[in-house]
Amino acid sequence: MTGAPPSPQPTLRHLLGQVHRKLILFAVIVAGITMLVSGFLVIHGYAARNLVLIAQTVSYTIEPAIVFGDREAIRSGIASVVGADAVASVEVLDADGRRLATWTRPVSDGMASRLEQAASRLIWPTPVTRDIARNGETIAQVRVRGSAGGIAGYLLSGAIVSLLCLTFTIVVTNLLARRLQDGVLAPLTRIGEVAHAVRTERAFGRRVPVSGLAEIDKLVQDFNSLLEELQGWHTGITRENQELVRQALQDPLTGLGNRAAFEQRLQLVISESVANDTGFAILYLDANRFKAINDVHGHDAGDSILRAIAGRLRLAVRQQDSAFRLGGDEFSVILAPCPSRGHTAAVVSRITEAIEPPMALPDGSTIAMTLSIGLAFYPEDGTDPLDLVRRADKSMYQEKFRRREFGHDESPC
Amino acid sequence: MLRPLLSWVLASAMAPTLAGIPLQGGEDRTARATAQIVTSILEYTRWPTPTNPVQLCVVGPALHAGGLTGLVLSDGRPIQRIPLPAGGPLTIQNCDALYIGRLSQDQARRWTAATRGAAVLTIAEDDPECRSEAMFCLLFQPGSLSFRLSIDAVARSRVRVDPRVLRLAREP
Incomplete structure (x- = not known):
């Protein structure tokens, strides 16, 4: 009717699709973040308890070695207890704060390793410390620093799983949403087609078929009754117009044109x-x-x-x-x-x-x-x-x- | 899996040079180290009946027993040194622990045999191969002091030694 608008007008399908996508994205992101955060908290809690346990075990294991003053025994004692990737380093200080032994998890020189170390410092800013006491007297202190390895692994796998879930959910819900859109849009499109045909071709005889959706069928029914009324009016007016034209152009006496x-x-x-x-x-x-x-x-x-x-x-x-x-x-x-x-x-x-x-x-x-x-x-x-x-x-x-x-x-x- | 193994291998490789109590300086230092190791063993030893003070009998000529006087355990029990003549009767009734000095193999065995069935801890100063059937055998090596273990003697004895201490023993 008017000139083409500068930007195309948003369609109902587009709008529905957009809303669906946003809804899915929001739901999956919220679920993913909730899962990651709660998982992180739970695992962090377990890891913290694990570190305390490791510190206790190290203390118990190396206590005689400290009493004997056998540094090598201290080191091998630590190494025998500390395993897996939960611990970044263990430090043993004597009662005067002198370092008796240090154990550091061997690290590679890669970027991932440096990232892991940074993450470790972030997640475990302070070491777990435990005093080694002999008959009430502190003879040494064990300091255990945690490693982010395990938690980072969990976070990474959690993020990947969330991403996969997101992709899967988007695909499936897109399919479902398309079915919904089709169900809603197809009858509306049919109504639009009939309205257009009526306007441009004066096809007052056309009727919109029922769709099976209660709300839309109510609209279709009303629309069809309106069309019926319009058709009646149109037929009447056309007939009257033809009669008027005939009367206007015909001589009533002879039947010839006037x-x-x-x-x-x-x-x-x-x-x-x-x-x-x-x-x-x-x-x-x-x-x-x-x-x-x-x-x-x-x-x-x-x-x-x-x-x-x-x-x-x-x-x-x-x-x-x-x-x-x-x-x-x-x-x-x-x-x-x-x-x-x-x-x-x-x-x-x-x-x-x-x-x-x-x-x-x-x-x-x-x-x-x-x-x-x-x-x-x-x-x-x-x-x-x-x-x-x-x-x-x-x-x-x-x-x-x-x-x-x-x-x-x-x-x- | 590999990393702990690697660190263990590294630690094992360094063992010979750093094992035991470091020994530097003269006889005085060795005596002090000996005193520490003896005290530490006594620290982790449990007798069937509480001992206070801990009676440490020293038999035979001992080279490094100079520091074994006036020692006190961490729980406050004093260590009482009781010298015994090597050739005398095997009177170990008053001994909670027996430090065997430089005796011949046979003499040392006589003493260890005497402790059989009694609650007496035995430490041999001059038996690096640990054949005198003493429970603990001191191992004086250049630069360090450690000990060996006669696991049979420990098992037979009525005194109980903390298993963590047993782990500190050098392998024969």
Whole structure:
């Protein structure tokens, strides 16, 4: 209707799809984060207890070695207890804070290793410390630093699982959402199609099929009833319009076209002739001595004479010609298209012959009628409708005058 | 899996040079180290009946027993040194522990045999191969002091030694 908008208007399908995608994304991210955070907290708790346990075990294992002052035994004692990847380093300090032994998990030089170390410092900012006491006297302290290895592994696998879940959920819910969208959109689209067809093609007979969805079917029902009402109105109006047009263009007495129909037709024929470069002729016909019949026999007789003239005219002209009653006893015929004047003359003489037999009056008597016929040719006598009409009229009056003057009955064609 | 193994291998490789109590300096230092190792063994020893003080009998000529006087365990029990003549009667009734000095193999065995069935801990100073059937045999090596274990003697004895201490023994 209006010009194309700069950005395409969002469609219902697009909107539904977008909402679905956002919903899925939100749900999976929330679930994933919840799982990761709660998992992290639980595992962190276990790992912390594990570190305390390791510190306890280390303390217990290396206590005699400390008493004996055997550093190598301390180191091997630590190494025998500390396994897996839960511990980053173990440090043993004596009562005076001097370092007795240090155990550090061997690390590779890679980027991942450095990342892991950074993560370890983040997750375990302070070491788990435990005093080694002998008979109430602290003889040493064990410091165990945790490693992020295990937790990072959990977080990584959790993130990967979440991602996979997200992908899977998006695919599945997209399929489900598409089914929903189709279920909602297809009936709406059908309603739209029918509405469009009704508007553009006046296809008031179309109906929207039921969809099986309660809300939409209610709309479909209402829409269809509206269409039915519209169809009724449209049919009525069309019929009335046709009747009005017919009334506007038809002479009620004779059933011929009236003056308005004549003017329309003349205009149409002129445009056709211009387009096809052809010519045609119009006839103006007037019943002679008609006023006298009216005066002597009454208007009923006049009307029946007019009806008779109209009927004979209709039969005398060819199928492609058209006859009109312009008013009173004036008639007109448009002969289209006329190849020659001779041809036109033939039509004129046929009309004259058709009128000649006496006509019956309502009182049973008969009367013979004659017509004065004027002619005008397009384009020789004018290209304007008014000129043509004037010319035909003038020609007719000349004929009528000649009849009065010389009393003969000769057609000019 | 590999990393703990690697660290263990590394630790094992370094063992010979660093094992035991480091020994530097003269006789004084060795005596102090000997005193520490003896005290530590006594620390982790349990007798069937509580002992207070702990009576440490020293038999025979001992080279490194100079530091074995006036020692106190961490729980406050004093260690009482009781010298015994090597050639005298095998009177071990008052001994909770027996430090065997430089005796011949046979003499040492006589003493260890005497402790059989009694709650007496035995330590041999001069038996690096640990054949005198003493429970603990001191191992004086250049630069360090450690000990060996006669597991049979330990098993037979009525005193109980903390198993963690047994792990500190050098393999024969």
